[in-house]
Amino acid sequence: MQETSKEQWTARFVEVIARASTQLPPDVVEALRRGRQREDEGSLAAKALDTVLRNIELAAGTWQPICQDTGTPLVWIHHPVGMSTRLLTGAFEEAVRQATARQLLRPNAVDPLRDKNTGNGAAPGIPTVHCEEWDEDGVEVRMMLKGGGCENVGAQYTLPNPALKADRNLEGVKRCILDAIYKAQGKGCSPGIIGACFGGDRGSGFLESKRQLLRRLDDRNPIPELDAMEREIFDKANQLGIGPMGFGGSTTVLGVKIGYLGRLPASYFVSVSYMCWANRRAGAHFAPDGSVTWLE
């Protein structure tokens, strides 16, 4: 593992990015199909989901981007003791440049100081790479592509929130999340997937809310109170009737994933990240012998 070169890592990461951009995970496809079944035949909601499902098939077959907004790549890498995080980070950054040149990613990084698209997919802070050491001898990479449309409808609340009758408790957290889903309407390309975090500071809270989006839609939160909250919010959000693209319908969210972090006594943030239906996750485990296991 220590002998694998930066070039080799770059090539591996390009493959992961290609998969993220073009192959929607099966659990997301399944959730979309189930949603489609629930919509009335001939309705705008049904037509929207039919187009979405056809698009997913086209993209998968041709290995072309599912959505033209290939977003910001966010990646979490677990690596063995002593491995160079600079090497891994540099390799991923180079992989983003190569994937952009190959049109797996759109040139999506704008330098706001010069107000100019950098043209190669990289800019300060983009891509966002997190490295964490673990005891295993392999490397695990989990990434997502999160676009601007859905990023713009994320929200961060502070508790208590009098307008929502939300206090500093799980009930208050739930109210904020439902309010965020209502406010987003269809603008995050619903049906969406909600990643949320209660606690943390304004930065860490949002980051944890996004890390929740790495979870499979069909998983269950191991903490019983959070599992119950996820299921309750999922049901209630779909009762809002916003539907695909905000056209109206039964399928407003495909999943709700909630985490938490410690907080300051004076602060209680609820961070809500809205992911569009194109929940572009990809992950791989690289063993020391070079073998690759794709994660779903």
Place this chain on the structure above:
Amino acid sequence: MKLQLPCDEATIRSLKVGDFVELSGRLITGRDSAHHWLIKEMREEVLPLMRGSVIYHVGPVVKKHEDGSYSFVAAGPTTSAREEPYQADVIGRYGLRGVIGKGGMGPKTLAGLQQHGAVYFHAIGGAAQVLAQSVKRVETVFQLEEFGVPEALWVIQVEDFPVVVTMDSHGGSLHATVDAASKSQLDALLGLSA
């Protein structure tokens, strides 16, 4: 129903909220930088291409071929709300009959649609491949060097490009309807109804 672009005012005014339409013909793309540019000065070079046609809010992925021609690789809509301050003026000034985008637009645009005879066509967000396939040809591009690929004004020929009318030329808006209904539902679920 099928609609050929460019088209006339009467045809557009016959459309209503909820209509599913397949667009064919010529249209122009434009998002944030394009709208600023179109408003800053009257851009005579694009006027004949825009009159009677529609503007599509999109930041495409575009491939350049060796012979200098272009193809659209991925072309789903971008969020239209950002163009709200400029849209009605651009429609009036350049004679547009419609706007394609996602997420709808606000009251100024709604009034502009009514005044000038235009509609808002909502494309399916994220359907980048389906929509790229309906782009048959890239005719030309404006401001490519200055704005970059996603923000340039691409003039394209489309065939059977699927959209839903969510804001019509008579003040109707599906977005307003769904927002109001979902707000009532939220208030009921959270016990916030006054």
